[in-house]
Amino acid sequence: xxxxVQSPRYKIIEKKQPVAFWCNPISGHNTLYxxxxxxxxxxxxxxxxxxxxxxxxSQLPKDRFSAERLKGVDSTLKIQPAELGDSAVYxxxxxxxxxxxxxxxxxxxxx
Amino acid sequence: xxxxxxxxFLSVREGDSSVINCTYTDSSSTYLYWYKQEPGAGLxxxxxxxxxxxxxxxxxxxxxxxxxDKHLSLRIADTQTGDSAIYFCAESPTSGTxxxxxxxxxxxxxxx
Numbered sequence: 001x002x003x004x005v006q007s008p009r010y011k012i013i014e015k016k017q018p019v020a021f022w023c024n025p026i027s028g029h030n031t032l033y034x035x036x037x038x039x040x041x042x043x044x045x046x047x048x049x050x051x052x053x054x055x056x057x058s059q060l061p062k063d064r065f066s067a068e069r070l071k072g073v074d075s076t077l078k079i080q081p082a083e084l085g086d087s088a089v090y091x092x093x094x095x096x097x098x099x100x101x102x103x104x105x106x107x108x109x110x111x
Numbered sequence: 112x113x114x115x116x117x118x119x120f121l122s123v124r125e126g127d128s129s130v131i132n133c134t135y136t137d138s139s140s141t142y143l144y145w146y147k148q149e150p151g152a153g154l155x156x157x158x159x160x161x162x163x164x165x166x167x168x169x170x171x172x173x174x175x176x177x178x179x180d181k182h183l184s185l186r187i188a189d190t191q192t193g194d195s196a197i198y199f200c201a202e203s204p205t206s207g208t209x210x211x212x213x214x215x216x217x218x219x220x221x222x223x
Contacts, residue, residue: 004153031209042199042213043154056210091153095209098142102153
């Protein structure tokens with residue numbers, strides 16, 4: 001069974017540019033999460049979806065970050081415009097029950 | 112507030128036991144988890160313990176939970192070079208919300 005798929009794996013952009021990350025969760029998993037992991041830190045939740053509904057976006061910086069999960073399957077996370085402090089690994093996870101399964105992440109570098 | 116703390120580094124020799132410690136602050140946590148992260152990879156769930164348990168053993172892994180002190184530990188027996196990774200503990204403060212609070216991670220280095 002395929003795991004959580006994320007793309008791209010790496011992205012380098014200049015500040016003020018937009019960037020988007022894509023996630024395909026494990027088939028049948030209703031819950032999808034986006035996390036940000038700063039260097040030397042644990043992941044921090046940005047947003048959680050139940051099917052297509054964002055049920056917890058309290059930690060998402062809404063001035064520049066947006067996310068969507070059309071049709072309750074794939075999801076995209078967008079940053080516009082990116083800032084230097086956005087450099088991090090962006091992890092997507094999905095779950096059916098309590099256990100969360102993580103993708104490999106997208107490492108974003110903002111120059 | 113919610114805070115999960117871990118020591119940053121641990122170095123052990125191959126064949127020895129490793130003990131990774133974690134302290135958390137939310138006494139209402141229902142589940143506590145241990146995840147492993149290898150370079151360039153996502154997090155892999157190793158094991159978890161329910162808050163009404165004191166100990167859980169799974170092959171080489173032993174999890175101990177001290178609720179009074181809000182202390183969680185992961186013991187890896189017969190540590191191998193393939194165990195070198197970053198280990199994260201995580202708490203789920205409220206049952207059913209699926210919200211995880213992760214620690215800062217402990218980098219385990221296994222010396223051959």
